[in-house]
Structure formats: structure tokens, C-alpha cells
Amino acid sequence: MNEIEENLEQFGLSVYEQIDKGRSPYMKIPQRGLGNVSFDESSRMLVLGDKHSKRYYMNVAHTRKFMQTLLVASYCRRLVEEGKHAGIRELYYALKHSIAGSRENTFDDQTESNAIAEDIEVSLDLLREQLNLTADRRGYMYGDIVIRDDGDEFNASRLGRGGWAVPGTVEDIEFPEVSAEYILVVETAAMADRLIEEKFAQNNGAIIIACQGQAPRGVRRLIHRLHYERNLPVIAFTDGDPYGWYIYSTIKQGSMNLAYLSKRLSVPDSKFVGMTMRDIEQYGLHSVTERLKSTDKSRIKELKSYEWFKHKKWQKELELCLKLGVRIEQQALANKSLEFVAKEYLPDKIEHKDFLP
């Protein structure tokens, strides 16, 4: 029995033992709400506090969730034992109406089973992926790294212009050979494709990871593993707007709703290369900015108030953005020339460590 199975068995046993002793069984579940999330200065991550809730079988307000928690935990145990993976939507359907002899709708919709999966993840201090539950996937990877997965071995810079589609679960992947020197996380597929076409990965020793919007769990976990297991620095390259900057902060400090996963998904040493407000002046991009909408402005004010954006360089950046009243996208660099981003912008900024922290 491996550690994960033991963990799950222990979870079930504790319920059995309480019943054996004639008690109303309960589970202790860490609270995941914002009231229990804070920014930890020493680890520089968003972390969960130690507030817990107790979930009692004999409390009618809890019984349904109690039942759901045991259903999901026992399903995960089966997955882990059989070495199978299930999507969280599969989990929902697999367990819906699954109590024999009853017409009870065990889950009304998937938000219920998703929440329970997160409860178990945080209670057992395990990644959902270690329980063989996979989230939806997005994103791809291109660069000089040999990947070993499921009996296959290939170099992620030898897959044409396509790159390797990053799966939802990257727990079992090995990296037998890494020649690249750092990871460049890129917000948009179009920009990643530009860099692939310009041979940026080859010429600069970079692994390009396209996250295609907010980085999905598989991509975040992959970045985390490559950083901590293979010492690769992480540099983020997003649009110069509050959404891009938040994508960066999620990679760096974690996200508020998955704060309990920060230590497994985030990389506090990440750096931000662009787009920045200073780029607009420095590279003469005034004519290709876009005006901020009022929702952008309120989002910027929110970011400004977050503890993990308190560094004076970020405060200045956010203030400048409000002052200029514009945003700037990665693709705007195409206004200089298609090659510009790969031949000048990124190499210059990276060589001179012209980063935001």
C-alpha cells in the first residue's frame, strides 16, 4: 500500500473507529473560504490558516455532505488502487445515484462533487492529482527537454510547431534530460507560436509553456516541478493588464481559492518580464495600446490592495497603468516587427534582468 492509499484508508478508519465507539462520527475539514486565506511573508505564498469545521454524520445539516465525502474518498481509493485516473466530471457521473436500492440523487450537480474533492484534498493534505482525479487540461510546451511518460520518451523541441499538449495530471512524468536553462510561461497561444516560429527556444535555451489564459493546474504543477526538481528559473510573459498580472501572481504566489495548494503549485521566485507600462515608453508602443475599461480600473485597484502586490515596483506599475489609462497586449509588439519580440524585446530584458519582482 502506498502513502496515498494509507492516507485514504486512515481517513475511512477514523470514521469507523468513531462508530465503533458508539459516537456520532465526524470529519475535521479545513475551511477554504477567504476568511481562512492569508499571504505568508516567510514563504511568500498564499496559505490556508488553521480554521477547521467539523462535519457530523448525525447533524441533518451535515449528513448529506458527510455521505458525499465518503463516496468520493472511497472512489478515489479505488482509482489509486487500480492506477486509473478520472476527470472530475467523470467522478460526478460515476457517483451520481450510486447508492444501491435508493433513488437518492447523491449529487445535484457537479459543483457539489467538485467542492467535496477539494475538501478531501485539503483534509488529507494531498493534491487532487495524487488521488488520480484530473482537472480539465489546456496548454502546451515546447523546448529542449526530454520527457518520459507512460513508457514513451521524447524531446519536446522535436514535435514540429505543435509542441507537447500538457496533460491534466503530470505527477508521473519524468525529466531524464533537461538542456534548457529556464522556463518562459507565455499567456497567449499566438505569442507562444510566434516564439516557436522564431526559434526562440533553441536560440535562448528556453522552455516555452503556453498557458492559454489563467494557467490550469496541470501547467502550474509542471512549472512547479521543473523549478524545484530541475532548478529552472521561471519567467512569466503576459499581457500588460490586470488579468495578465494576475496570471503571473497565481504562478508566483498561488491563488486565493486554491491557497491550500500553493506549496505544490506555486513558485515564489518567479520573475515577470512583461508586458509593463514602462515598455510603452521605452519601445514606442503608444499607438498600439488599448484604453482601460472601468472594470479594468477596478481590478487594478483590487490588485493594488493585495498584500502580495505591495512591492513598490508593482505599486508603481499599477499606478502608472491607472495614470496612463491604457493596457498593452503581447501581440502589440508585432507593431515593431514580427521578429522584434524574439530577437530584441525578450533577449534584452532577460539579459539585463529587467524584471518586475
Next chain:
Amino acid sequence: MNEIEENLEQFGLSVYEQIDKGRSPYMKIPQRGLGNVSFDESSRMLVLGDKHSKRYYMNVAHTRKFMQTLLVASYCRRLVEEGKHAGIRELYYALKHSIAGSRENTFDDQTESNAIAEDIEVSLDLLREQLNLTADRRGYMYGDIVIRDDGDEFNASRLGRGGWAVPGTVEDIEFPEVSAEYILVVETAAMADRLIEEKFAQNNGAIIIACQGQAPRGVRRLIHRLHYERNLPVIAFTDGDPYGWYIYSTIKQGSMNLAYLSKRLSVPDSKFVGMTMRDIEQYGLHSVTERLKSTDKSRIKELKSYEWFKHKKWQKELELCLKLGVRIEQQALANKSLEFVAKEYLPDKIEHKDFLP
């Protein structure tokens, strides 16, 4: 000069020649609106009619679009000559404010440049991808096929559980070796990943292509090329709901807003394996259906009215859906067992050609 360059040059020359003759130059642009789209019985595709508009330089209502069209066409010519590709967002930024000595905003937003790119595509009867313009990409591929792209050669069934990320442009890709026997287009990534884990591709000679929602252009073009160049039958597997069925119909007959591309993107011989309303009865899936919303119902009625859904089997399917008042997702099959879809559902239906047309 290749055919594409000649085509673009001819486009420019015809404007020059009109000016030379002292005429107000114009371009003839096929209309792309729904009023010029119809279902063609003989080719079994959505096609564009022969209505045209004339775009005059000396008509103030046309001048701006005239200028935009020439800007985009000349940019495409440069791309093709230099063998470079640009995303449509890059195109937008590259050409914004690009008239020297003028502060004229050549494009107010990207919808303008997108529309012009489509105008040129349809006027020249070329794929945007042949003009080296790429759309955003999504989707991945897994199966026993050797792909040659950009100097690399690899087997798309030897990339671990990730699969090959399908690029936005697949024009230059070659298929030196195809051992798989058919293409299974799968709507959701979660289902594609299920099939990859169950070794469905290996055991059934299938190439799995995950389109992750409505199939993007790169994926549609790839399916089209594999079908016509390598004789691979195409089988679609989507959710059993109007959105899934429409994904199928786009792959099969083309889409209304890209009707002029049907002959390059669609595959009228495609078959539909599921999910169907009959599956609910046949496989006892009543407990894992979801109730139709009113928007679902109106969408079903729309589908019912489309000429290309007039086959009596589809009419029956759509009527049954309205009558049952439910939809059924691919993942619902997990209610039987995780293996069920790969070991029974798909092999049985495919062997018995239990398809909708």
C-alpha cells in the same frame, strides 16, 4: 513565385490597372452574410452563393475598407514571401497606425481586421492559413500516425499521455506513415484523456482528436486533410445535446459563418457515433441525464429546421430529445464504469456501424 503569391499579386495588379486607366478602382468581394449561404445537396456542404459586393475607392462609405483591404493583402504577401506566419491579432497590431506620416487609426479594433482577412480569403478563394495567417489554436491529437513538421518527425502515439498539440496552421504538415484506420473526433478533453488512458487508440486503430469544444480551424483542416489525403473515415463523438450535435455538423457540412471554407474544412462523409437519445434507453443511463434548459430547447428547434438536419434519423433524434426533455454528456458513461466507453460502448457501436448520418 508560388501560386499564392501570384494570386495576391494579381489582386493588387487589378487595382493598379484600374488606376492606370483613370478609373475609380474597385474590388469585387463575395458576400459572406447568411443571405448568401445555402446547403448544397450535391456536395452535401454549406456553400456560398455568387452574390458579390463592389468596394470602391472613390465611395466615401467604402474608402476606409478599401484601404484596409490593401493593407492586409500586402501584409499577407510579405508573410508568404518571407515564409512567416502571423496570428490574426498580430496582423491587427502590425497594421494599426501603419500609414507613415498620418495619425489615422487604420483599424479601430480587431473585428475590423478579422473581417478584412475573411474578405481576402474568400475573394482569392484561398484559406487564410495559405496566406500565412493563423487563428488561435486549441485541441490535441493522439494515435498511430507519423507526423513530419518543420524538420521534425514523430509518432503521435508515442508522446506519453499528453498527445500532440495541434497548431493553428497545418498546411505544411506531412503524414509519411499512417497506421491508424480512422479518426475519432472527441468533444471534451476529459473524454479524450479517458480513451488515451484506456489505450483505445492502440486497441482500435483510432486517431483521437480532442477538439475541446467547437472544433477550431486547425483541427478541422487536419481532419479534412487526413480524410481526403489518407482516406481515413471520420467518426464524431460528442455530448448528446444541441451543442454537441452542432459541433458534429460543423465538421461534416461546415459552418454558416465560414461557409466559403466548407470545401477545405469539412468532411460530408463523417459519421456520428454518440451520444444519442437512444443510448439513454439502451445503456440504462436515465439517472445521469441532465434536464434541458429552455435555451437548449430553442436551439434544438433551430437544428430541426436546418436543411442539413433533415435526414429522418436526425429529425427523430431531435424530436426524441425534446420529448424526453434531457441531455446526456459523454462523461455520463462513467456511471457504468470508467472502462465502459472504451471497452464496450465505442467498439460495439463502431463495429455495428450504429451511427447517425
